[in-house]
Amino acid sequence: MTENETISLPITTVILAGGRSMRMGMDKTQIPLGGLPLVARAVANAGAFSNHVVVVTNRVEDLPTEYLPEDLTVLKDSVAYQGPLGGLATALAEVKDEWVLACAADMPWIMPQVVEELYRHTDGYDVVLASGPDGPEPLCALYRTATVAPVADKAIASGRRRLIALFDELRVCEIPIEHIQKIDPDLRSFFDINTQVELAEARELADKMGLSTPEQDEELLERLASLPYAEKPQPVRVMMSEETGRQMPSETPITIYLNDVEVATVQATVTHIDDMAIGFLITEGLLTDREKFKGVDVDKKRGFVYVTSDEDVPDGLVYKTRYVTSGCGKGTTFSSLGHARGLEPITQMIHVGPADLYRWMAEMSARSDEYREHGGSHSCGLVVNNELLAVREDVGRHNAADKLLGHAWRERVDMTHAILLSTGRISYEMIVKAAKCRIPFVASRSAATDLAAEIAETLGITLGGYVRGGKVVIYAHPERLIPPEEFENEEG
8 A cells, every 4th residue: 555545434433623723823633734734634535445524623613614625524622622621522423433543633633544554453452553752642643432432421521631631541552652653654644733742743754755746736726625524414502501611701781971972872781880980081072182082981780981181072962862873884874985084094114923923822721711711702902012901891892992992092192103903804994093093004813894994904904814823914014014025925
């Protein structure tokens, strides 16, 4: 059998793609290696030796679905961020095959012959794996579904997260790594990518040994499109909200007053609502002079925020019906295209590297406690002097931005060389908010609208989107990013 031939083993390959990727600083499953993201390469490779393929992840919405087959079984971790053991336990509860091969999404070169050799040793055992001087290799290893599942659940309940926590209660066959090297001399089947250094090594190895040529990538794409991945559609599990063990994200009406004049009622998460009120008034052009700002009082019981300033309230607001907004497009908002008129273009230069954007995005995610506890909320972060100064969250992306900008304004932070980060869509009013605070660079993990890009171009703001999956899409003013030739080199 040649290295590129396929075999068919009666196993399910479980691709674990749910880690935080903290050492990488980005979602490594989407990082391109050759012409395919790592997770797509892992799925295609698994199709060369197994009956069925399952991907387990905490971030189903972030998978590069354009590279994956529609019938691929994707499971969300039953308990988030419990490491490889949590992902394996989730899969074992669903799969039908007797044996499961557990591997990571960042293991791009598992050889079918290595898996076949592991499978030859399954009689009488619950776990079959390779073992070397550094101990057993728990990934690219076989696990018997029926016997491992209850032991995995027990280990997770006790607070353990490592796969080796299972081994004391199971029959484990350890195959000497020297034996595996007769099949896979370079042990590429066990190569995983956890750091930027290892990613560089993988790309160098791929180029040197021809492991990700265009022809091979095309073959993998064909395999992705043609092989069966799911035995049958997975049943939909219906749960009561109490069963999830998570509280729902909250929103409540917050009424903002300026000098005792009711200005607006905003549906928001009740954290940092004093900063949100100030940020809202700043970005609506109602607070412009920091020296005239007098203070802010919060009546949490009634959901009122009172901002006082020596600046006058426009006459047009005094007798108007109040505006109601949820912060994400439902309801009425003051923001209009007219707010962009009369603003001077931003010309100040800053220099930002893609790797820094990923680092700040990862840190913002790590500091997004509301999302981690409840889900359903957006985050915004403000980078000043190459440090993530503050993070704010809310059910509305506009509210999260207002909380952040209001905080910075109160603390007299110079935002003229800052970077505004967001997890949500960048629409035109988000760009206007940045422009009002003279912020030259806005970036999001999500998309930007065409109108946002048009206004960003007009106002001199660098706008980046889709800061994930090893890429950054620049919609306006790329000159603040690293030079184009360096960007191309970094992209690979």
